[in-house]
Amino acid sequence: MYCDSPQGDSARAVTADICAAFYRNVVYHSTVVRWYQRFEEGDISMKGRPRSGQLSALRARPKVTIHQLEMTLLCSQRTIIELGLWKLLSTWISHELTDSDKASRISVCDSLFPPHSDFPKDIEAGNERWVLCVKQTHHHH
Template identity: 35%
Template sequence: MSEIPIHIRHCLLYEFQLGNNATTAARNICAALGEGAVADRTCRDWFKRFREGDMSLEDRPKSGRPLESDIEPLKVLIEDKPRLTTRELSAMLGCNQSTIDRHLHEMGKVNKLET
């Protein structure tokens, strides 16, 4: 779902509970709050969610790549077993090897076994 202000989400729920369709809701909200306040597609997404019985106005968890991965488990692993390879670390933590490389670089770790 799109990230829209909570007050617009309240308006969407209100319009839904009035029995209006998503297009009418978008038109009404834009008339009250200004052109472009909410897109018709956004209204359809939220109305679909309401029809499914989810009246929560909070965003659902997003899928896909997280913005930041937690490096604490990586720190613990390399302190316990400093000879683990980036391939082993990536398998253990369930992330890409390049992510491990980047985090190790950020922590100032260098490959001393490289020949």
């Protein structure tokens, strides 16, 4: 982007070039515009600027609606979802499991199965969903 900025290429053209070269919607036009503004200010470093603490604002008000969150963070619903946030029982939570969450799941499995069962040890607790699939076979006489 920095190489294209001094050449006079528009932010929209650069956005289209990047998306065509890598993947559809890999970068948004508004993001390229912000980078162009930084370049014009003389900031050519690739380091991100300090953030305004959006997640701390979310933790302070966990029962906020998605519309209120959009207004507070000045971003779209899609961006909120891409951050990996999910609303569960009217409280925003991260979709990622912590090591403590994973250990708790193993502990519950250990308490539910007989002491000599290897079943809980064979399951890795992670961000997966399990579905029981029962194949019924019909015997023809």
